[in-house]
Amino acid sequence: MTKTYSMTALLLMLAGFLSVVGCGPKADQAAKDGQAASETEQTGEAIESARDYISVVGSSTVYPFATVVAEQFGKTSDFKTPKIESTGSGGGFKLFAAGVGVEHPDITNASRRIKKSECEMCAENGVSEVVELKIGYDGIVMANSKKAEPFKVSRKDIFLALAKEVPDPNGEDGTLVANPYTTWKEVNPELPEVKIEVLGPPPTSGTRDAFVELAMEAGAKEFAWIKALKKEDKDKFKQISHTVREDGAYVEAGENDNLIVQKLDANPDALGVFGFSFLDQNKDKVQGSFVDGVEPAFSAIADGSYPLSRPLYFYVKKAHVGTIPGMQEYLTEFTSEKAWGDEGYLTEKGLIPMPKEEREKYANVAMELIAVSCDEL
Numbered sequence: 001m002t003k004t005y006s007m008t009a010l011l012l013m014l015a016g017f018l019s020v021v022g023c024g025p026k027a028d029q030a031a032k033d034g035q036a037a038s039e040t041e042q043t044g045e046a047i048e049s050a051r052d053y054i055s056v057v058g059s060s061t062v063y064p065f066a067t068v069v070a071e072q073f074g075k076t077s078d079f080k081t082p083k084i085e086s087t088g089s090g091g092g093f094k095l096f097a098a099g100v101g102v103e104h105p106d107i108t109n110a111s112r113r114i115k116k117s118e119c120e121m122c123a124e125n126g127v128s129e130v131v132e133l134k135i136g137y138d139g140i141v142m143a144n145s146k147k148a149e150p151f152k153v154s155r156k157d158i159f160l161a162l163a164k165e166v167p168d169p170n171g172e173d174g175t176l177v178a179n180p181y182t183t184w185k186e187v188n189p190e191l192p193e194v195k196i197e198v199l200g201p202p203p204t205s206g207t208r209d210a211f212v213e214l215a216m217e218a219g220a221k222e223f224a225w226i227k228a229l230k231k232e233d234k235d236k237f238k239q240i241s242h243t244v245r246e247d248g249a250y251v252e253a254g255e256n257d258n259l260i261v262q263k264l265d266a267n268p269d270a271l272g273v274f275g276f277s278f279l280d281q282n283k284d285k286v287q288g289s290f291v292d293g294v295e296p297a298f299s300a301i302a303d304g305s306y307p308l309s310r311p312l313y314f315y316v317k318k319a320h321v322g323t324i325p326g327m328q329e330y331l332t333e334f335t336s337e338k339a340w341g342d343e344g345y346l347t348e349k350g351l352i353p354m355p356k357e358e359r360e361k362y363a364n365v366a367m368e369l370i371a372v373s374c375d376e377l
Contacts, residue, residue, distance in 0.1 A: 159219025
């Protein structure tokens with residue numbers, strides 16, 4: 001039987017033949033090049049569009065300040081409100097240092113300066129340029145419910161109440177025992193006969209780091225033989241002065257400072273450790289303890305007379321500026337006089353402003369994106 005083909009069928013056959021002929025090496029390479037170009041273009045588009053907001057992690061102390069700036073930024077700019085997460089300073093540095101890219105945070109807040117080891121971890125994971133911005137000062141407070149009398153403690157009292165091991169009260173210098181104190185009156189006869197119960201942050205918190213350094217370490221140095229260890233045996237000195245007891249007298253209450261405030265309100269005998277800003281925001285419920293005779297107040301922290309004061313920071317991934325929308329503009333908002341100045345809106349939340357010269361210095365760092373060197377730490 002003779003086959004007959006329509007014009008359409010013949011054209012389809014011809015097209016198929018030409019396509020086979022066209023699949024030589026050059027055509028195949030061209031197809032691959034075209035596909036690669038398309039994939040590169042799609043990847044670029046994915047980077048640009050995968051996240052259209054700024055991701056911030058880190059310190060629970062800096063969290064309320066960053067949140068206020070983020071809300072202000074979202075209202076007054078064309079960019080989305082940044083997402084702020086409270087992970088603690090240590091947890092924030094781990095997330096921040098994990099790498100560059102939209103799956104990693106752009107900024108981490110910290111209630112202490114970055115450690116050299118954390119800076120080096122950033123470099124190892126490709127986070128080669130990190131911008132350090134100091135934003136102001138804060139005080140660490142030991143607070144209790146306003147239903148009770150305010151505490152008046154020394155840093156030596158704090159060390160004796162909360163250290164895992166303390167000098168043997170009946171022994172010679174150099175002898176340590178497991179902390180035997182169960183009430184504040186046992187620590188110091190002038191303190192109330194109240195069970196030692198202190199709610200505070202976990203080891204991942206910058207507030208915890210600063211507290212053991214500013215309060216407990218300073219208290220430990222009141223013992224001459226422990227103070228001498230700092231030069232003779234630094235590791236032993238740190239072990240004594242920085243190790244918090246684990247027998248229930250100190251209760252790790254997580255990174256949620258608001259929860260600590262609620263627990264203090266419910267239990268007038270307990271004390272809590274957190275940043276001054278939370279005391280300031282909850283002064284209807286809690287009051288700060290006097291430390292070495294000084295009350296935690298805005299003016300005392302600003303002039304340095306309150307012994308438990310510290311600087312606050314945030315760190316910026318320079319590689320993300322220009323990629324994540326609004327990064328430079330957010331930095332400009334945070335370092336503006338209307339935000340962190342003497343009369344700025346952050347002071348209303350309890351931030352203690354830096355001197356004007358220091359604000360100008362860090363505003364310039366934000367504008368120029370000057371990276372910190374690990375060798376400086």
